[in-house]
Amino acid sequence: MGTIYYGGSATPIHIEDRALAHLKVVIATKLRRGESFTVSWTHPDDQPRGRSTIWLHPSIPLRFVFDEPESPSLSREWIEDLANSANSSGGISLVAENVETDGEPVPDISPQAVELVDDRD
Template identity: 30%
Template structure:
């Protein structure tokens, strides 16, 4: 398990989810796009959901418990980026099956 430390709070995510969040969040922040990040609280930790405002002015730190970077699911990244543009913000959910890459035409 890893952590997303935002401002002075820590939120637990598995390393694979955190990797995808880091890529998606950094892409949005590089473009100066602010948004809500929302996820459900695991039933073992109670119930409900978190929603935090992601902004360039707030310190952001990802901590990974594993030493290897996770492989990237492009379908999941696309899903995170698309939901970030909605009023509810970037929605963290279950990882979708990765769609096969479309071969380039010559």
């Protein structure tokens, strides 16, 4: 489970390493261009129902921490899906990866876990 630390927030955002690796590529590209945008996700089943959105801006500190020491192989299609949503007025929507088998795309229905933890307690 990877983590995003954003700004001065004491609340880290936990995202599965593979999803975070793909998200990092898109976020870094947008921020390198000086673009601001949002990232949204639905809460995992073990959290209260709902969704969250954060506003990303190039001047706000951002750090990605991965549990796995090795980078996963990246899916160009997944990066393109995330980048397309990043370029929309709704911002990036963290969506599951589509996995191909025998040339047929099969949606990955496993949730991309996102957990908000309040470390202020």
